[in-house]
Amino acid sequence: MKKVVISLGGSILIPTLENHTIREYVPVLRKIAKPCRRFVVVGGGGEARRYIGIARELGIDEGTSDEIGILITRLNATLLIAALGEDAYPKVAESHAEARKFSEHGKIVVMGGITPGQTTDAVAAVLSERVGATAFINATSVDGIYNKDPNKYKDAVRYDSITAQRLLEIVGQTALGAGSNNVLDIVAARVVERSGIPLIVLDGREPKNLAEAILKGKFRGTVVSDGRKKPLPV
Numbered sequence: 431m432k433k434v435v436i437s438l439g440g441s442i443l444i445p446t447l448e449n450h451t452i453r454e455y456v457p458v459l460r461k462i463a464k465p466c467r468r469f470v471v472v473g474g475g476g477e478a479r480r481y482i483g484i485a486r487e488l489g490i491d492e493g494t495s496d497e498i499g500i501l502i503t504r505l506n507a508t509l510l511i512a513a514l515g516e517d518a519y520p521k522v523a524e525s526h527a528e529a530r531k532f533s534e535h536g537k538i539v540v541m542g543g544i545t546p547g548q549t550t551d552a553v554a555a556v557l558s559e560r561v562g563a564t565a566f567i568n569a570t571s572v573d574g575i576y577n578k579d580p581n582k583y584k585d586a587v588r589y590d591s592i593t594a595q596r597l598l599e600i601v602g603q604t605a606l607g608a609g610s611n612n613v614l615d616i617v618a619a620r621v622v623e624r625s626g627i628p629l630i631v632l633d634g635r636e637p638k639n640l641a642e643a644i645l646k647g648k649f650r651g652t653v654v655s656d657g658r659k660k661p662l663p664v
Contacts, residue, residue, distance in 0.1 A: 432466045432564040432664045433533075434644060437554035439570045440475025442634040444506050447477060451637060456513050458637045459538060462644045463517060466664040469529055469539045469561065471554035472510055478502035496546035503542030503550055511540050526553075526560045533561065551614050555621035555629075565661035566627050567643065569634025570613055574652035575600065591653045594623035622654060628661035629654040 444450045462468060478499040485495040504522050511518045516537075523529035523541035532539045544553050551568060558566040572580060573588065575597065580586040589596075601619045613631060622629045632651030633639055643649035647663040655661065 433469070433561050434462070434466050434664060435469045435471065435554050435558040435561065435563045435566050436640070437471045437551050437566070437568045437570075438473065439568075439634060440473030440478060440503065440506060440550070441571050442475075442569055443472060443510070444475040444477060446475070452510055452513050454637045455510075455640075458641045459514060460517050461641050463538055465645065466564070467533055467536070467561075469533065469541070469554075469557055469563075470507075470510070471550050471557065472503055472507040472540060472542050473550045474499045474502045474543070475506065477506075493546045496543075500543035500546070505542075507540045507542040514538060514540075526557050529557055530561055548617060549615045552617040552621065555618040555625070558627045559621060559625040563627055564664055565644075566622065566629045567640070568614060568629065568631045569640055570631060571633075571635060572613055572631075573633040573650050575613060575631050575654070589652045591655070591657070593656065594619070594626075594629075594654055597629075597654050598623060626656065630661060 443452060443455060459470065481498050481502055482495045485498055507522045511520060511522065518538040518540055519532040519535055521532070523532050523539055525544060529539050529541055541553065543550050555566060575592060576586040576588050577600065578586045598619050601614050601616050630643060630649065630651055630653055632643055632649045639649055643662055645663055
């Protein structure tokens with residue numbers, strides 16, 4: 431069975447507790463669960479950044495702030511698991527090895543962060559490598575990868591497809607601190623390069639985009655690959 435790893439940004443799933451999209455994502459995740467084995471890595475979102483902000487105000491170091499953020503990602507993952515009910519494995523995977531083991535039960539496997547200094551995108555990239563994923567999908571708050579931040583520059587250009595090497599050039603200058611919120615971090619980009627697993631960056635603000643991409647191969651976004659593999663539909 432084909433395997434798909436989805437990095438579901440916290441800014442998409444739970445920007446705040448009051449404005450979450452869990453209810454909208456549950457039927458989508460259930461729908462895509464039928465044709466493939468699926469793993470979902472959940473980010474921390476606005477709530478994690480709030481906690482990390484308070485930690486910094488208290489003079490707490492970045493490593494500990496990261497650990498606090500990891501706890502929030504796992505809390506978000508727990509909430510998603512509970513909402514998915516019988517369709518999800520009932521425990522948050524706390525390592526890549528656990529995620530692989532849990533997937534043997536044929537249910538949706540959900541996890542959050544693992545290691546301080548590593549974003550959930552990096553967790554998802556390594557997980558894609560560990561499970562031999564057909565595709566690694568990053569559902570985020572932009573509709574693909576741009577040559578520069580589209581929220582700051584009106585002349586930013588979106589790529590339909592790029593190589594992993596070009597991706598590294600784009601993300602190489604971004605900062606990495608606790609709670610960082612970039613389209614992809616440098617660690618994840620390096621794992622994408624070495625694994626050769628196609629990465630799809632798409633707009634996750636509309637949950638149906640994820641189902642359209644996985645089931646029909648239709649999406650507006652960016653494919654990062656060497657061009658030899660067609661990752662979607664599964």
